[in-house]
């Protein structure tokens with residue numbers, strides 16, 4: 513257990529930023545990880561799949577006054593259901609949580625709303641004939657981006673971008689005449705892959721344990737915490753676990769295309785020869801931020817409920833424990849009857865331009881590494 517040399521910083525430095533699913537950067541990141549593993553004499557293999565994904569061609573938000581217009585910095589809201597995107601110009605409306613508004617006022621307008629309104633009233637707004645969306649980031653969170661998961665049913669003709677809270681205030685105070693919104697993208701089946709390391713049990717196997725971290729990030733976001741941190745941690749885990757006795761067959765998986773709706777992890781589950789052999793899936797997502805407590809979500813799929821909680825309790829430190837399903841790459845597993853544990857630090861700036869590589873604290877990440885190892889040692893050594 514003391515055999516590993518933390519090389520987190522060098523792994524992180526070698527990973528490209530803005531790793532949109534199916535992009536060259538995502539592919540490059542997986543190759544960098546593979547090279548690092550090879551340097552430590554750990555074999556890995558690619559598992560290829562194709563995903564309904566997008567490439568952004570153009571996007572903008574233009575704010576027009578009587579005699580002038582201003583381009584507002586924005587990011588596109590990625591559609592991934594075969595939508596090529598579109599452009600609209602017209603009146604606008606602020607649908608804010610704190611203000612009371614009648615939804616019928618939104619008809620034929622470009623709607624500016626916060627994430628909660630967007631999530632909760634999306635379909636309703638569409639039904640009232642909204643022509644475009646401007647998603648406003650939370651206060652002090654910079655410019656945030658999001659990708660609409662594959663599962664969401666949505667109108668193909670409605671474009672959307674996201675802007676920062678500060679820019680929303682500018683628009684609100686300047687009372688422009690119209691907004692013009694453009695979001696153009698190429699949608700299709702692009703290739704992505706998972707990278708897998710298989711470490712067989714030292715003796716008789718008690719089953720499979722899968723430990724995963726996604727490598728992709730949302731469009732336009734470096735994704736230091738989400739999830740270069742988890743991907744780097746997984747490299748260190750692979751090095752540590754390869755030198756230990758193992759009672760389980762361990763698979764370490766760097767998943768592609770998480771942000772499109774857990775596509776890589778779903779592909780792994782769908783192609784597993786016998787998913788009932790998997791006793792536990794551990795997901796490492798968004799770690800490394802300083803002074804943010806470690807959240808551990810555990811979901812016991814079978815009767816080993818008490819055990820899983822007990823093993824999580826050995827982690828200690830700044831961690832908090834909750835019995836619930838995760839909302840990332842562990843979901844396809846829990847839906848298939850696999851117990852899951854998710855490690856996460858609820859950093860407020862996730863999916864925002866503030867989530868850069870420099871937002872990761874290697875000290876915090878090293879602490880998390882020993883916490884995850886403590887949990888794994890406890891789980892894997894129990895009878």
Ligand SMILES: [Zn+2]
Pocket residue numbers: 726738739770797798840
């Ligand atoms: Zn993530």
